[in-house]
Amino acid sequence: MKSQSSLCNFLWRNSLIFALLGFWLVIGWLGWINEVFIPSLPEVVRNTFELLFTAGLWVHIFSSLSVILAGFSLSVFIAVPVGVIMGSYARVNSALQNFIELIRPISPLALYPLFIFLFGIGFMSKLAIVFWVSWIPLLFNTIAGVQRISERYLHIAKTLGATRTQMLIEIVFPAIIPWVITGMRLAMGSALLVIIAAEMIGSNRGIGFFILNASYTFKIVDLYGGIIVIAIIGILINAVFLMWEKRTQISSHRKIL
């Protein structure tokens, strides 16, 4: 009974996706589409599997993921401690806030030519753009997390004789984890979006480059394959962070007594 209801739930939640895929399949069968621009669904699926089982696409996938991971990690190491300091000290926050507000709206793609100029085409310039797009949600979420730590926790730690360092390690860091993970999830989503665009502008490797190259060489099925791979990576990354987020967030509704 339970498995039946979870199946129904799964079908309902993905009904639009199934409807669109069904529509694509049917119009392909009926021959209503120009297969040069919109290949049939079975053809796209078959080709995507083929791409995934050849080393060619994996090189591009690893290239994109390694840049995302490096830029993202760098932003975590910088934005989280800065966020903790800004959230803890109002004076530091007020000193840095205007500067951050000034640079925050600058589109990362507008800066990409500058990064290429500074770091050259390749890993470093892509790392810079991923860092740029990741640090903002991380910083703001960390600041929000620190500012929303319950006074009760700080008070109780004080009464138990906690030092400032203990306060930071035992109260502040554990309390902000859910906020930081949400920031990480948002940052990761933005990083994936921007890396594809950056690889299309100035790169000789990566999924973005693969898609652009497929369009230039008119391999439309490959182009669709690349887009599907991006969607799958996005879904997987989001799922991992959602699971992590869920584990760290405390449900306050369940009672046992």
Next chain:
Amino acid sequence: MIKIARLSKSFPDENHGDSVCVFNNFNLQIASKELLVIFGPSGCGKSTLLNIITGTESYDDGIINGLQDTKRIGFVSQHNSLLPWLKVIDNVAFGLKLQGVNKVQRQQAAHKLLEEMGLTRYSDFYPHQLSGGMSQLVSFARAVACRAEIMLMDEPFSSLDFIVRNKLQDTVLKIHKNWNLTTIFVTHQLDEALYLADRIVALSAGNPTKIISEFDTRGVKDKISEHFYHLQCQLLKCYQ
């Protein structure tokens, strides 16, 4: 013995730009191993007094003696202040962790205390899995576990129902006795004050707060006795 002498404390009044005097030349003594109940209406400064004793609130003038080591002060507030990311056992051992006690020793101490309070089966639970009463009991265990000599309790059972409150009051009395604590218990529940206290200090509602009466209630533990009822009436009369 804790001795508070000539204590003065004012708060800035943000609405009128003036300051509100909570204590002016306030004096109070608490004997060692005494269970003192501070009784008074809301807003009379009971919590402020406890915060001053814990050192989390500053005061303008006065002397507080008998608090050589603030790490020996345990505090239980009226709100659930358990750390939600720690299990019950780790919450109880938290104060010991801050004191640098190694993991094995602090887990042993926490287990022993949970056993004494009848909470062993909840040791691996997270705070959100506990009822309000259990949470307060675990907060109490955490305060006791850090080898507190002075226990400050700020209306810890105010949000609990009558039956749970009665049960927890007995636990407080038991732990107070077994651990040789000096306890200051703040409440505005008449029956709770009389049942728990060795001595009750009744505070006035006005600013500055003053002690309007003191009652020795040692041995008054029968809630349906005439003596208990008589003392309740006397305490009520103080506020009429």
